[in-house]
Amino acid sequence: MRPLPLILAAGAASIAAPVVAADLTVTVTVPSISTAAYHRPYVAVWIERAADQVPMHTIALWYEAGATARGDGDGEQYLKDIRTWWRKGGRATTLPIDGVTGPTRAPGRQTITAPAGRMSALPAGSYNVVVEAAREQGGREVVRVPFTWGGAANSASASGTSELGAVRVAVTR
Secondary structure, three states: OOOHHHHHHHHHHHHHOOOOOOEEEEEEEEOOOOOOOOOOOEEEEEEEEOOOOOEEEEEEEEOOOOEOOOOOOEHHHHHHHOHHHHHOOHHHOOOOOOOOEEOOOOOEEEEEEEOHHHHOOOOOEEEEEEEEEEOOOOOEEEEEEEEEEOOOOEEEEEEOOOOOOEEEEEEEO
């Protein structure tokens, strides 16, 4: 009996085995802002390649879908105020995005988890999670947090200064 073919077969099987799946968790802090006319921000969260900032995948979009509470029509008309997301592909997106679109969120810590199944098409590499917030009668802010996909578990964080608080990204196995 020759052991070499068995060793080669075992090695080939380990190469063909799927990569262990990972989840991506993004924690966004929406700050409490003291103002007479406070409106919850519209927020877009997406993944872009770190090297050239090409958008890869929208993972959350918070806005007033349908008629707004004030009865002034559809909240989709204000999505263009999330300018960076809008210009990088939001305007070409069919809304609502199943599993991504949701209502605006109250101030506090909000957690978004993109499960491994939703992230399976993302190739290994260096990326940024980008969080952009725009608020009526308020400001607009963009926060980028770098992370690595396809390797070991990792995490990183960054912080906004006005419309966004702390933003944390964690890749878990």
